[in-house]
Amino acid sequence: MDTTFALEMEGITKTFPGVKALDEVTLRVKPGTVHALMGENGAGKSTLMKCLFGIYQEDRGIIKLKGKEHRFKDSHDALNQGVSMIHQELSNVPERSVAENLYLGREPLNKIGLIDHKKMNDETRSLLENLEINVKPEVRIGSLSISMQQTCEIAKAVSYNASVVVMDEPTSSLTDNEVQHLFKIINRLREQNVAVIYISHKMEEIFTIADEVSVMRDGQMIGTYDVTEMTNEKLISLMVGRDATLRFPEFKSKVGEVLLKVENLSSPNPRSFQDVSFEVHRGEILGIGGLVGAQRTELMEAIFGVRAIREGKIYVDGDEILNMTPRKAIEHGIGMITEDRRGSGIFPLMDISNNTSIASLKEYLNKLHLLKHKEMKEESVRYNKALRTKTPTMETLIQNLSGGNQQKVIISRWLMTLPDVLIMDEPTRGIDVGAKYEIYQIMGQLVEQGKAIIMVSSEMPELIGMSHRVMVLCSGKCTGVLDKSECTQENIMRLATKFM
Incomplete structure (x- = not known):
């Protein structure tokens, strides 16, 4: 079995009514690496990852994990096969506790088939302490700040012990200190030979944490590059299909009353x-x-x-x-x-x-x-x-x-x-x-x-x-x-x- 790549997605095509979201996309990710996936909104990044995670069914193409072909019928199937995902939008249940959200759909049961809340809270506490996340398992997740809810989503993805972890805009609502904390978690996953697919629009993060970067545009894969070969300007140019040197536009407004x-x-x-x-x-x-x-x-x-x-x-x-x-x-x-x-x-x-x-x-x-x-x-x-x-x-x-x-x-x-x-x-x-x-x-x-x-x-x-x-x-x-x-x-x- 070829284990050169933790993940191979070959020729993935997905069409929605009126739009071809993915056009023969190929992505290969090595184990123990952080692979950035870049592109403008609508480029197809999230759609590709949803095909990987079983949320969408690809029209054509092959998905392989550690050389073995898979076709996930849903996200539960993907999780069982070693793929976990932090979604761009929060997907928690606000009125339930942190522990209940982390173990949603896989709650530990006691001898008579009821949810073992003590075990669930104890395991959540252990996980959070191990990841140095300062929040109590019993707290209602909806009462936490958006950034802490996002941090709990990260903990949930890590808890599956997956071989491939997808992070879709994981730092969109995190502070600088929380981003550095996330990078510590990512480096720990890298040391455990986990493949991390990292989607972000924050350029500085890509150059800090990624080993390789793949660029998508208009539903197609433009190419995969070693991060050391890239510059900020080159990466933006590949994403938008044009030179992009100005980060902020010039505008002249008259400040009035x-x-x-x-x-x-x-x-x-x-x-x-x-x-x-x-x-x-x-x-x-x-x-x-x-x-x-x-x-x-x-x-x-x-x-x-x-x-x-x-x-x-x-x-x-x-x-x-x-x-x-x-x-x-x-x-x-x-x-x-x-x-x-x-x-x-x-x-x-x-x-x-x-x-x-x-x-x-x-x-x-x-x-x-x-x-x-x-x-x-x-x-x-x-x-x-x-x-x-x-x-x-x-x-x-x-x-x-x-x-x-x-x-x-x-x-x-x-x-x-x-x-x-x-x-x-x-x-x-x-x-x-x-x-x-x-x-x-x-x-x-x-x-x-x-x-x-x-x-x-x-x-x-x-x-x-x-x-x-x-x-x-x-x-x-x-x-x-x-x-x-x-x-x-x-x-x-x-x-x-x-x-x-």
Whole structure:
């Protein structure tokens, strides 16, 4: 038996109605290596991995593990044969405990056939301690931060003792320290001769952790390369099919009068944001920096009316908004793109047209209060075309799109409401470099039109490259506001750790 490769995928082809997602793709991964799989959103990376994991059935092609041919009928079959996968979107059961999520579908049973919770908790505790993950097995997973939920997903994948582990955007919501922790886990897997397939749009991670890199574009495999042979520019060029030297677009906006003003905003939760004040001007991108737990998202949700406010004031264009709700926020020209795309962004069983127009339904009612579907669809097409959303038709379910294209639909949704202030919470999370640049261009166009953008981002280069100013939070408090000339990683990190 040939064991040169832990995994061989040869000539994999997969077609969906209206689109050929994979076209004769071949991928070979050696044991004990980290193999990066790169490509723009819609290139076919996730589809290829879903064929490997038994979620999709390939139309043609062969899959071999350690030289032996397999055709997985479902993900359970793949797990039993030694393939585990961390999905791009969180797939946990929020109301169940960490242990119950880790052992979902394979719970240990006692002598009378009931779930042995003590054994399950003990084994989970041992696994988490071994991986140096500081969380209790009994804690409800939905109560944890997005980053900790992601870390638990990583632990779950490792717990299967698989020979091939697929990691699809595993660091999309992790802090720098958590990323380094993940790399320690990956190096441990490498030492155990496990093959790791690593999908990420963060270039620096690829050059840090990967041994080889395969590049896909438009459903085809462009090639496989040793990481030492690659440069950042060459890799981007292979992914997008063109030279890509500019990381952030140049835009010239005239910063005008104050559009949104927040005064002494405090949460009823004493551990959340307290006494935060700031202003955002027309034509400005205000970046919001801070580590996980800094209460950035909680603050933005309060401004949008999702969370309660104990005290403080919110002004839009000089008018105070009392008892803010999402409906009031939209009526006053505020839109919000949420951090958790799957949990609070998309409506997975609705098509693209409806996902785009759902925040603007009031504008498409006729005299009989019936929806003008034709106009809704035309506007949805216009906005998604402007953002180059890749989709067979507007009737395609949004859950069938890649993560980056789902994000473009959500951005189209809020652009369709014609907002004056757009809150963007991790707007490019899990999005490739080509799509990122397009979103940055849209952001630039908006501020050039006199709009204001508040951008929460955990990516330092994005904060520094796109913001006119950066406000930094630590433990729910504003620790400083940096002008463009002061925005350095050192200054941001100094303020982000001021109370720690």
